[in-house]
Amino acid sequence: MKRLSLQWRITLMTALLIATACISMSLLLGYSGRHYMDRIGTSISAYGESVSENDTAEHTDDIPNTATLAPNSDLVIVIDGAQAAFTASNWLITAAVTLLSAALAYFVSGRALRPLHSFASRLEEIEPNNLGKMKLPEDLLPEFRRSRDAFNRMLDRLDEGFRAQKQFTGNAAHELRTPLALMQAKLELFSAEHPNADAETADFLRLLGEQTERMAEMSKTLLELSELRSVPCEDRIELEPLLEELCTDLTPLAEKQNIELRYEGNAMLIGSDTLIYRLLFNLTENAIRYNRRNGSVRLSVREEAGCIEIRVADSGTGIPAQYRESIFQPFFRVDKSRSRRYGGAGLGLALVREIALLHDAEIRVEESNETGTTMAIRFPKMRNANLKNML
Template sequence: MKNLSLQWRITLMTALLIGATCIFMNVLIGYSGRHYMDSIGSHITGYEETGGEDPDFFDPRRERLDQELTIVIHGAQESFIATNWYITAAAALLGGVLAYFLSGHALKPLRTFAAQVEKVQPNNLTDTKIPEAVLPEFRQFSRSFNQMLDRLDSGFAAQRQFTGNAAHELRTPLSLMQAQLELFSAEHPEVSPETADFLRLLREQTERMTQMTKTLLEMSELRTVPCTERIEIGPMVEEIFTDLAPLAERKNITLKATGDGTMTGSDTLLYRLLYNLTENAIRYNRPDGTVHIAVAYEASCLHITVTDTGCGIPQPYRESIFQPFFRVDKSRSRENGGVGLGLSLAWEIVALHGGEIRVAESSEKGTTIAVSFPTDASAD
């Protein structure tokens, strides 16, 4: 019973109740029917025996009539009992079928609620509220759920505001630090090797913090970007390949693209999405490897896959790589200049467009990142 759905539990309990009621009624009706049939037979026999004739007179025809009457009564009793059991089984079965469909209709609001809950994402909290004009049993449930969504939306809004404010506050001093370091290096070209290494380290870390601040600021301002432009994915991929060609040439990475498609969204954000995915595929690839971007329509969705020939992502980390500041290999990420926000920003952009991003496949031969956008965000 623990593994059965609520609808099947209601169906089984209703069928058992109907079956028990029918069996009880069958027993009572069967007992009553046998009693009255025996009574009818005894009345008929008594009437014939008191018909005014000599009771000691033996009549073979009367004896044969009594036997035939007894056989008829017993046959009627057996037929009556069998019919009652057939009716009982049919009533229990019909009651179970009706209970299944009626309980399914009664549980429809619960299924609607479950489907609505599955659609909840951090970027659509206000759009997934449940109407409170429902059954009285679900009204308080809906009200509580909507209030929870309001609290979550307020929390995420406060988090975005804090991130944006912090990024704004950090951007100015970091820019000043960069300018001062460059000025100092230009005015003091002949410094000791130790000082030169120290200045280089400061410039690298300042540049890294500047990039992180820029990405945080972009993530906090995603919701303000309109997503109403008509975008051709093929030309965008070619533009990204052109921009990343120097990085690919340093590692002798071959860039390939197949397919094309159009969708509605933000040109700036989708460019950043594909740029981040392609850049990651190049940075964490093997020398003389390949990066392949494929665009295709499948199952009424626009699918974009980015495949590399790197060392792969371990199974436990495939869901975590889209979290902010998460790194599979911290040492390699720092060597490549990453700040741990590229894939997190990609996830935010995909979610803003109503799509889904995931690690479709990963092994020692490479990794495939799959991005899909629903029909309402794409077009043939």
């Protein structure tokens, strides 16, 4: 019973209630019918005894198991299994009424539970970036008003918490930029003024420079994450020139590992040109860095049914199945030792996911195994439809 939906529970309980009522009614009607039919039969038998033997025998030869009300009467009542037929018809009517009532209860309860289905659909659409748009409307049934108020207040608290978190992250990243830039400048100046420093000092300066640069890059990414909402997403973007520029910028990195970098396809979409470039840049850079030597990276664009899909496929070692959702979380690393060697702070894919959400796009690991990984970004029909209307 616990595994049944609320609609089926209401249907079964309604059917059970109707069946109980119908059965009780049938039993009472059957008892009453048999009682009165017995009385009728007794009266007919008593009255039939006054009929002459010749008339009775004459009628009995023609119609077995009968009784006549009176001699020379035009009205003849014939009782032949009436009680059994009456009882059977009662049970058939009871079964039919129960089944029909259960079907009606199922559809009526489905209509009555429609607000719950709508509420569940609304819950599935909640994302950190759309909390303000997910509030329940005022025109709800009285039974749902208390839940609506509690749900809307919860969304307000969550939205306020996310805003405070992003504001703190942005403020912290902004405050760190100046001292980190100063440290980098001082280290570069010291290295330039002491070109003949011993090996230990040179290694120490190099390590400080790498870590300072890494922290500066992390602060820059955190600041970008906190400021994404303020970036307008109304550019008309032609993807083929953008992919060409992207491959040109990443060719030096690909050549270091002898990675073949190629692209194909074209489409137009609405969004932020800068952010879409950053999204594809981060995905392609990861595909190059974590690829096999002499491997390949392929970017493809496909448009179908009003949607635009961009895929970034590499020939790397793949992503374990248990990490395919976690890789989009900030600071998450599948292999920490390799990530440290290649640099970065684990924020690249987190930024990619935020940019995709900002454009109402879906990003996922479409395929990943020992021969490579394919990342897919699917932009919705609505944005593409708006673009076609503009054109």
